Amino acid sequence: MSQSSEVATGPRSGLYTRLCSNWLFPLQERLKGHDSVALRRRLEASQWWSAEALAEQQAHRLRDFLLSIGQRVPYYQQLFAQAAFEPRGLQSVRDLQALPLLDKRSIRAHSAQMLAHGHGPLARYSTGGSSGEPLVFWIGKARKSHDVAAKWRATRWWGVDIGDPELVVWGSPIELRAQDRLKRLRDGLLRSHLLPAFGVSEATLDHFIASIQRRRPAMLFGYPSSLAQIAGRARQRSVDLSGLGIRVVFVTGELLYAAQRVLLQEVFGCPVANGYGARDAGFIAHECPAGSLHVCAEDIVLEVLRADGQPAAPGELGELVVTHLGTADFPFLRYRTGDMGALSPYACACGRGLPVLADVQGKSNHFVVAENGAVLPASALTYILRDMPQLVQYQIHQRARDHTVVRLVADTLDAHSHSRIVRDFQARLGAGVQIEVQRVEQIEVVPSGKHRFVLSELDAFAAPGGEARHA
Numbered sequence: 049m050s051q052s053s054e055v056a057t058g059p060r061s062g063l064y065t066r067l068c069s070n071w072l073f074p075l076q077e078r079l080k081g082h083d084s085v086a087l088r089r090r091l092e093a094s095q096w097w098s099a100e101a102l103a104e105q106q107a108h109r110l111r112d113f114l115l116s117i118g119q120r121v122p123y124y125q126q127l128f129a130q131a132a133f134e135p136r137g138l139q140s141v142r143d144l145q146a147l148p149l150l151d152k153r154s155i156r157a158h159s160a161q162m163l164a165h166g167h168g169p170l171a172r173y174s175t176g177g178s179s180g181e182p183l184v185f186w187i188g189k190a191r192k193s194h195d196v197a198a199k200w201r202a203t204r205w206w207g208v209d210i211g212d213p214e215l216v217v218w219g220s221p222i223e224l225r226a227q228d229r230l231k232r233l234r235d236g237l238l239r240s241h242l243l244p245a246f247g248v249s250e251a252t253l254d255h256f257i258a259s260i261q262r263r264r265p266a267m268l269f270g271y272p273s274s275l276a277q278i279a280g281r282a283r284q285r286s287v288d289l290s291g292l293g294i295r296v297v298f299v300t301g302e303l304l305y306a307a308q309r310v311l312l313q314e315v316f317g318c319p320v321a322n323g324y325g326a327r328d329a330g331f332i333a334h335e336c337p338a339g340s341l342h343v344c345a346e347d348i349v350l351e352v353l354r355a356d357g358q359p360a361a362p363g364e365l366g367e368l369v370v371t372h373l374g375t376a377d378f379p380f381l382r383y384r385t386g387d388m389g390a391l392s393p394y395a396c397a398c399g400r401g402l403p404v405l406a407d408v409q410g411k412s413n414h415f416v417v418a419e420n421g422a423v424l425p426a427s428a429l430t431y432i433l434r435d436m437p438q439l440v441q442y443q444i445h446q447r448a449r450d451h452t453v454v455r456l457v458a459d460t461l462d463a464h465s466h467s468r469i470v471r472d473f474q475a476r477l478g479a480g481v482q483i484e485v486q487r488v489e490q491i492e493v494v495p496s497g498k499h500r501f502v503l504s505e506l507d508a509f510a511a512p513g514g515e516a517r518h519a
């Protein structure tokens with residue numbers, strides 16, 4: 049692969065990019081009280097350590113983290129006492145099994161007791177509006193620095209750096225609210241430009257395409273569905289964006305489908321780098337040029353747990369549970385992401401010792417209800433569609449127990465595929481369920497700009513899905 053040999057030498061950056069990466073951005077980080085510059089340098093060294101050395105450092109940091117929160121966080125003082133858990137005795141990540149999992153509900157219930165005594169300045173965050181489980185939490189400077197450093201490291205894996213012209217297609221209301229004058233000035237200096245991913249009309253997509261042509265960014269960043277819509281529109285209009293010099297497309301926030309990856313690669317003429325993380329759980333894993341999703345193991349302890357709570361074997365699917373070691377001010381300890389995934393048994397060809405996430409399958413707490421009342425994970429249906437190579441996007445909309453609409457954005461949909469979808473959906477939901485397959489131009493996004501893969505109007509969804517899973 050020519051790309052990997054190219055980026056192995058580090059970012060090919062111009063003078064202005066070096067100014068940003070070496071001076072402007074570090075200065076901003078210092079003013080914010082972040083030590084992300086030093087952290088990034090450390091991460092760029094430790095990524096080449098052996099898996100064993102990384103695991104040893106992780107266990108060491110985990111012990112320090114647990115000692116800190118056991119002393120400073122009332123919720124964990126109490127919990128450790130109840131469980132007779134002694135952080136000092138921790139030998140490996142497996143010892144975390146003695147502690148309960150943390151979900152959004154427990155954070156909501158104990159938010160005040162989860163703040164550490166003597167914590168530094170904290171920023172308030174909220175998330176989950178689109179998943180129906182809102183969450184308010186706090187982020188301290190240590191965590192912010194670690195997240196910035198981890199994202200920065202992964203950016204540089206691809207031969208680009210902070211300061212290279214970037215176009216961001218994003219719709220999070222938080223990002224938009226933060227668009228005050230100072231942030232616009234900073235983004236302007238760092239050559240990062242935001243296109244709000246709200247409207248999905250053809251006019252908006254054409255405006256996005258014109259922006260990309262005019263600005264000739266070195267990198268694109270956004271939801272896979274938003275960027276795929278832009279790419280699909282460019283292809284439809286035969287607009288060539290492959291020669292603009294875009295070096296990489298970073299996608300995150302949703303599952304990336306194989307067809308989306310191919311579309312983005314072809315239209316923008318560059319590789320696609322997938323990222324997995326969330327505002328609450330943190331920056332968990334990022335794809336390297338050799339194609340592996342590397343877990344940011346220096347800061348993130350990732351457990352993959354089977355339904356019985358036991359650790360899954362390498363390659364075995366389970367729920368992804370995260371401990372973020374930079375969160376001692378407001379701990380995320382064994383936090384349930386609600387996503388399903390598996391760790392790879394194999395090391396990556398790039399030589400980094402960071403663990404590899406083999407598979408991320410999205411929210412486990414999306415359910416559908418079969419004709420007979422059985423509650424099924426939405427993946428029972430999404431699997432059927434994910435095999436279709438021509439599919440760019442889809443949405444499954446359960447309107448009633450006996451009526452489900454399947455909306456597809458696809459280049460083609462032949463009669464064979466159509467009848468296969470109906471047959472496979474009925475096999476899972478019930479033979480009497482009407483399966484209405486619609487080929488559509490686009491799929492509406494929720495107000496945050498995020499794409500919902502599964503919608504249901506059934507009562508079973510009124511309760512938060514995370515709990516239903518254990519019913």
Ligand SMILES: [Zn+2]
Nearest residue numbers: 336340396398
């Ligand atoms: Zn790799």
